[in-house]
Amino acid sequence: MTNKQVRTPFLVEVGRNGRLVMAARALRTFGYGCTSVLLAELLAQDGAEPWQTGLLLTVAAAGSVLASLVLGLFADRWGRRRTLIACGCLMAVAGLAFAVSESYPVLLAAAFIGTISPSTNDNTPFSGVEQSILAQTCAPVRHTLVFTCYNVTAMAAGALGGLAAAALSFQPWVSAADAAFAVYALLAAGTVLLFWHLTPDAEAASIERCQTGPRVRVPGPVRRLAALFALDAFSGGMAVQAVLAWWFAHRYGATTAQLGLVCFAANLLPALAQLTAPLLAARRGLLAAMLLPHLAANLLLAGIPFAPTLGGAVALLLLRQTLSKIDVPARQAFTAAVVPPAYRTTAASMASLARSIAVSVSPLAATALLTGTLVALGAPLIVGAVLGIGYDITLWCAYRTDPAAETL
Helix, strand or coil, rough: CCHHHHHCHHHHHHHHHHHHHHHHHHHHHHHHHHHHHHHHHHHHEEEECCCHHHHHHHHHHHHHHHHHHHHHHHHHHHHHHHHHHHHHHHHHHHHHHHHHHHCCCHHHHHHHHCCHHHHHHCCHHHHHHHHHHCCCCCCCHHHHHHHHHHHHHHHHHHHHHHHHHHHCCCCCCCCCCHHHHHHHHHHHHHHHHHHHHHHHHHEEEEEEECCCCCCCCHHHHHHHHHHHHHHHHHHHHHCHHHHHHHHHHHHHHHHHHHHHHHHHHHHHHHHHHHHHHHHHHHHHCCHHHHHHHHHHHHHHHHHHHHCCCCHHHHHHHHHHHHCCCCCCHHHHHHHHHCCCCHHHHHHHHHHHHHHHHHHHHHHHHHHHCCCCHHHCCCCHHHHHHHHHHHHHHHHHHHHHHCCHHHCC
């Protein structure tokens, strides 16, 4: 890295498109942080049973799966800007439906076409397209840094969203959940405006666009990674924010205001910790940056159900959250490193697709484990931790000799 590169302001270096993509994701994740805390409460107010909550989360994830598949294959051909705008419009429609409707079938349909999320994790159709845009805004040596900035800004916004959920519980006019989804719809409209201002450099034509059809061949390394990422997403889906909020309320009697504050901290701390990802990748390589903090986070997750008090459980959760997202920029940089630029949209979308498929199943599994004596045991958290540790071990064994493991 030259001295000139070091002195260049980072946000200037990534250009207009990079800044717009980061801002759009921050708005979107603020909405996820706010609504995920209150989603179960909204459905309960509308008379939904716990299994219906799990079904709705599964339907929402299934919609993201289908959209990620379509965008992964066709976004470069249709135009990245156009597809992102369309996804933002669907997100706004879904937010309005949740804000004004109490009909469970309507909410199911809205969850399917929109991007209703049980957490601040962004396993959505936006992700693959945005990552391919970001990857071409700077040199490969800067990928870990650009993805760190992309994720840190989003996680900080998600933390503020959790704080906003707590604040909404004090306003007297409408229920906090209805207000949260109204805000969500406005935020979606904001993302549409940001995507509208993307320049032609965001399109695949600026690198190597296939003129005869979409890229449908996914390289072997990405197929293997996608399968491992699916396992990781399933394990994480057992302890998404909506499930944690429900479990903390029933296990320890946590209030909505307390949950909002906990979710604020649980999203802010990993955002700050993720700033260490470029340094860790530079010192230890991408694979170590992915796995070391992730393994420690899973061990902490396994200990949460054994905490005797709310304070102890929250302390373990916050430690776990601090470490749990450091791997994300390295994972995204690793994915970009193992495929040619022309395949990045397909590769990133397929990785997101695999994670979305896993997340579409895990809410049902998690809610099934939140019954009877399993509630007190915190079964979803323990199962998620065990599967996450299995992912760490398997990924290390599969890729420890891969040259991309050392790529920055």
